[in-house]
Amino acid sequence: METKKEATFWVEFISGWISGIGQITVGQPFDIIKVRLQTQDTLRPKYSGLRDCFFQILEKEGPFAFYKGSLSPLIGVGTIGAIQFSAYKKTRNFLNQYFDKQNSLTSVAIAGSVSGLASSFICSPVEHTRIRMQI
Numbered sequence: 001m002e003t004k005k006e007a008t009f010w011v012e013f014i015s016g017w018i019s020g021i022g023q024i025t026v027g028q029p030f031d032i033i034k035v036r037l038q039t040q041d042t043l044r045p046k047y048s049g050l051r052d053c054f055f056q057i058l059e060k061e062g063p064f065a066f067y068k069g070s071l072s073p074l075i076g077v078g079t080i081g082a083i084q085f086s087a088y089k090k091t092r093n094f095l096n097q098y099f100d101k102q103n104s105l106t107s108v109a110i111a112g113s114v115s116g117l118a119s120s121f122i123c124s125p126v127e128h129t130r131i132r133m134q135i
Contacts, residue, residue: 009082009086012082012085012086012089013078013081013082013085015081015085016077016078016080016081016082016083016084016085017077017078017081017082018081019081020073020074020077020078020080020081021074021077023077024070024073024074024077028066028067028069028070029066029067031134032057032065032066032067032068032069032134033050033053033054033057033066035131035134035135036053036057036134036135037049037050037053039135068133068134069129069130069131069132069133069134070130071133072126072129072130072133073126073127073130075126076122076123076126079122080119080122080123080126083115083118083119083122084115084116084118084119085115087111087114087115087118087119088111088112088114088115089111091110091111091114091115092107092108092111095107095110095111
């Protein structure tokens with residue numbers, strides 16, 4: 001039988017992984033358009049705007065082109081989500097226990113910052129790979 005601590009870890013891990021998949025599935029098409037517009041030649045732009053970029057990608061590369069570079073974040077998303085969820089929860093518990101800052105804006109901000117810092121060591125290489133694939 002699993003202990004409560006082990007069960008909580010797996011709930012956080014799976015929750016983080018599912019939220020990451022949802023984020024990538026919904027956000028990736030917008031992200032690839034953003035990256036293509038940001039990296040185009042400013043003197044001879046390939047796209048005249050957001051709408052033009054969307055339709056050129058769709059017409060020339062097909063609908064699956066909107067998910068180029070998705071494999072890298074999908075592989076790392078479970079780890080990133082687990083780190084973020086765990087770091088946030090542990091920081092909030094620490095602050096609540098030692099500083100009696102339950103549900104304060106300061107407590108949430110500090111926990112969110114620690115969570116972001118903890119996950120940045122994995123997010124940065126994953127995001128770098130994703131952007132290189134999109135270009």
